[in-house]
Amino acid sequence: MAITVRCLVLACGNTLRGDDGVGPRLAAWAEERFRQDPDVRVISRQQWTPDLAEEIAAADSVLFVDASASSPPGRVSLTPVSSRVDSAAPASHHLKPSELLGLTRSLYGSIKSHAMLLTVGVGSTELGETFSAPVEAALPRARGILEKAVLRFLGR
Amino acid sequence: MSQTITIDPVTRLEGHGKITIQLNGRGEVENAHFHVTQVRGFERFSEGRPFYEMPSLMARICGICPVSHLIASAKACEAIMSVRIPHTAAQLRRLLNLAQMVQSHALSFFYLASPDLLLGMESDPKLRNILGVAAAKPELGRAGVALRRIGQSIIELLGDKRVHPGWVVPGGVTEPLSQEKRDKILAMLPEAYSSVGMALGAYKQIAGTFQPEIEVFANFPSNYMSLISEEEAIEFTDGALRLIDANGNIIEDGITASRYTEVIGEAVENYSYTKFAYYKPLGYPDGSYRVGPLARLNIVKRMGTPRAEKELAEFKQLVAGPVSSSFHYHHARLVEMLYGIEKIEEILADSRILDKHVRATAGVNRLEGAGQAEAPRGVLHHHYKVDENGKITWANLVIATGQNNNAMNRGVLQAARSYIKDGKFSEGILNRVEAVVRTFDPCLSCSTHAAGQMPLEISLLSADGEVMDRVARD
Numbered sequence: 001m002a003i004t005v006r007c008l009v010l011a012c013g014n015t016l017r018g019d020d021g022v023g024p025r026l027a028a029w030a031e032e033r034f035r036q037d038p039d040v041r042v043i044s045r046q047q048w049t050p051d052l053a054e055e056i057a058a059a060d061s062v063l064f065v066d067a068s069a070s071s072p073p074g075r076v077s078l079t080p081v082s083s084r085v086d087s088a089a090p091a092s093h094h095l096k097p098s099e100l101l102g103l104t105r106s107l108y109g110s111i112k113s114h115a116m117l118l119t120v121g122v123g124s125t126e127l128g129e130t131f132s133a134p135v136e137a138a139l140p141r142a143r144g145i146l147e148k149a150v151l152r153f154l155g156r
Numbered sequence: 157m158s159q160t161i162t163i164d165p166v167t168r169l170e171g172h173g174k175i176t177i178q179l180n181g182r183g184e185v186e187n188a189h190f191h192v193t194q195v196r197g198f199e200r201f202s203e204g205r206p207f208y209e210m211p212s213l214m215a216r217i218c219g220i221c222p223v224s225h226l227i228a229s230a231k232a233c234e235a236i237m238s239v240r241i242p243h244t245a246a247q248l249r250r251l252l253n254l255a256q257m258v259q260s261h262a263l264s265f266f267y268l269a270s271p272d273l274l275l276g277m278e279s280d281p282k283l284r285n286i287l288g289v290a291a292a293k294p295e296l297g298r299a300g301v302a303l304r305r306i307g308q309s310i311i312e313l314l315g316d317k318r319v320h321p322g323w324v325v326p327g328g329v330t331e332p333l334s335q336e337k338r339d340k341i342l343a344m345l346p347e348a349y350s351s352v353g354m355a356l357g358a359y360k361q362i363a364g365t366f367q368p369e370i371e372v373f374a375n376f377p378s379n380y381m382s383l384i385s386e387e388e389a390i391e392f393t394d395g396a397l398r399l400i401d402a403n404g405n406i407i408e409d410g411i412t413a414s415r416y417t418e419v420i421g422e423a424v425e426n427y428s429y430t431k432f433a434y435y436k437p438l439g440y441p442d443g444s445y446r447v448g449p450l451a452r453l454n455i456v457k458r459m460g461t462p463r464a465e466k467e468l469a470e471f472k473q474l475v476a477g478p479v480s481s482s483f484h485y486h487h488a489r490l491v492e493m494l495y496g497i498e499k500i501e502e503i504l505a506d507s508r509i510l511d512k513h514v515r516a517t518a519g520v521n522r523l524e525g526a527g528q529a530e531a532p533r534g535v536l537h538h539h540y541k542v543d544e545n546g547k548i549t550w551a552n553l554v555i556a557t558g559q560n561n562n563a564m565n566r567g568v569l570q571a572a573r574s575y576i577k578d579g580k581f582s583e584g585i586l587n588r589v590e591a592v593v594r595t596f597d598p599c600l601s602c603s604t605h606a607a608g609q610m611p612l613e614i615s616l617l618s619a620d621g622e623v624m625d626r627v628a629r630d
Binding site for chain 2: 046054102108
């Protein structure tokens with residue numbers, strides 16, 4: 001069974017596709033920042049698959065971290081996520097945060113205390129392991145928002 | 157005037173695909189094709205690479221069945237090295253392949269097929285997905301998630317990564333199994349047994365309601381091919397190939413990897429990037445055959461584990477002789493999942509699995525080598541040629557989905573002819589045509605060695621080729 005924690009940081013992205021790797025980069029930072037904290041668990045995947053519902057069910061709160069193709073390059077956003085299913089035909093291999101929350105509720109009857117999505121707008125997702133200048137510049141702000149969100153979820 | 161229906165993309169598959177259905181002037185189905193519409197070319201860009209890199213390169217073909225590519229590739233490399241790997245290494249690879257079989261079959265059954273099976277072929281397409289299944293049958297959804305987690309966790313424990321583990325190398329595996337990891341795997345198995353038992357029970361309860369689909373879902377006589385052990389039991393990792401005909405008679409037996417080019421040819425059709433494998437002595441298309449869970453259960457005489465043995469006996473009672481409807485792939489997949497869990501337990505119960513000798517070493521001793529292993533979807537061949545320095549000069553891969561390609565196309569045509577009358581069709585009918593392809597659980601990225609998402613399209617074409625209707629899904 002999944003490990004029970006108070007806060008799950010769930011990142012998504014492909015580190016070989018430029019700015020799309022910002023989620024995994026922030027996850028690596030969060031892993032280090034909260035290494036000694038048993039209340040926090042960090043998972044980073046290329047895709048958010050249905051299996052993750054079990055991990056989400058085992059957490060009180062979840063912070064999704066992803067790149068955003070619809071935001072201006074480098075814009076950092078933190079938005080609440082509801083469990084509303086907003087696509088007609090959810091994919092079997094990758095789900096949106098709202099779909100994952102819906103799946104978690106259906107399968108495990110689990111409703112999160114907090115569920116937020118942290119995104120960073122992408123400039124380029126061409127092949128490569130480096131970020132565009134706007135995303136690179138946005139990293140300190142994104143890390144700060146991630147840290148504050150996690151601490152708020154933990155009531156600290 | 158004739159019409160063509162296009163289903164593009166075909167959904168709930170591993171890959172991009174498209175179906176076109178050609179109607180004649182009377183609104184009857186004239187022809188139908190399943191197209192695989194992507195190309196990638198792993199065979200070409202591996203040229204010039206050192207042979208020992210091949211397993212990790214080839215595993216990148218697929219995120220669902222990388223383990224089978226790792227194993228077939230490593231075996232081809234071992235043929236080049238002329239080495240026999242240690243017994244424990246062979247058993248550890250078998251363990252890894254079984255874990256992959258469990259997680260991949262769970263994905264196919266619970267995530268891709270169960271929306272049709274549990275909610276109905278005609279159910280609301282907005283709900284006919286994994287979220288709909290979770291809402292209607294949460295206990296089965298949880299079982300699917302658990303089986304995926306268990307399969308992937310075993311892969312991660314053995315290979316350090318749940319997708320694309322690099323643990324399998326030419327000569328064996330990089331690290332032995334620790335007692336701690338063995339105990340962790342054993343602790344997962346009770347949940348795996350109960351999850352697969354629940355799935356088998358649920359499937360058997362509803363299978364009878366799909367008799368109309370069973371009749372026309374690629375239900376025709378064909379040949380079947382799979383690996384089989386010397387004891388005529390199911391075998392995913394070693395053994396040799398057996399080919400049987402539609403009546404269960406052995407056409408050819410003991411086909412080792414080094415002989416596959418004598419036996420298997422690959423034809424090309426202009427509507428698909430996936431090739432069409434066939435048995436050379438019978439020619440193309442007469443020598444076409446099916447692979448994967450249905451073929452394996454049709455070919456083997458026994459499973460070799462007690463619970464799966466009982467399930468095999470029940471499966472073989474479905475019809476006299478080989479089971480010909482591809483609808484029964486779903487059933488076969490569940491039996492294989494049960495077998496996988498039992499076999500994992502059996503392998504871990506042998507203390508030799510903790511042996512530290514897990515890798516043989518050698519250089520280039522032959523300039524050509526081939527390897528074969530069963531992937532979840534069927535047998536997989538890797539064949540390489542190298543120069544004196546061990547650089548790849550030529551590579552060929554024969555993938556399970558290519559071996560099922562002719563049967564999938566015939567199945568699509570059979571279902572289309574059965575369901576589409578007077579040029580009329582509904583979403584539920586098109587879903588059934590797609591569902592024929594889903595029974596095979598094709599991996600289109602494997603079949604073309606291609607990357608990316610895999611949507612599907614169905615087109616309805618007129619007699620003069622004009623697109624009359626089109627259903628597209630992302």
